[in-house]
Amino acid sequence: MKFDRITFDPQVMGGKPCIRGLRVTVGTIVGLIASGVSKEEILKLYPYLEPEDIDQALAYAAWRAEEIEITEFENKKVA
Numbered sequence: 001m002k003f004d005r006i007t008f009d010p011q012v013m014g015g016k017p018c019i020r021g022l023r024v025t026v027g028t029i030v031g032l033i034a035s036g037v038s039k040e041e042i043l044k045l046y047p048y049l050e051p052e053d054i055d056q057a058l059a060y061a062a063w064r065a066e067e068i069e070i071t072e073f074e075n076k077k078v079a
Contacts, residue, residue, distance in 0.1 A: 001063055003056055003059070003060045003063075004056075005019055005020050005052065005056040005057075006019065006026065006056060006060045007019070007020060007021045009021060013025050019049060019053045019056075019057055020053065022048065024046055024049065024053075026057045026060055026061055027061075029042065029053075029054055029057040029061075030057065030058065032045075033054075033058065039051060039054050042054055
């Protein structure tokens with residue numbers, strides 16, 4: 001899967017996955033959505049974001065969660 005809006009830079013937010021090099025992390029977006037904040041509200045809070053940024057942040061978080069689960073499962077099989 002391609003995540004062209006998700007960037008990693010040690011100089012920005014300590015290298016955490018961010019949206020387009022901005023100081024908005026994937027974790028921030030996921031946390032807001034999990035707290036019940038709508039995409040529309042997020043776009044008002046962060047007017048420089050685009051709807052596609054939020055979609056890709058959520059897709060990236062889901063992909064990472066799945067990757068972690070697979071890795072943990074494979075490690076248990078080996079042990």
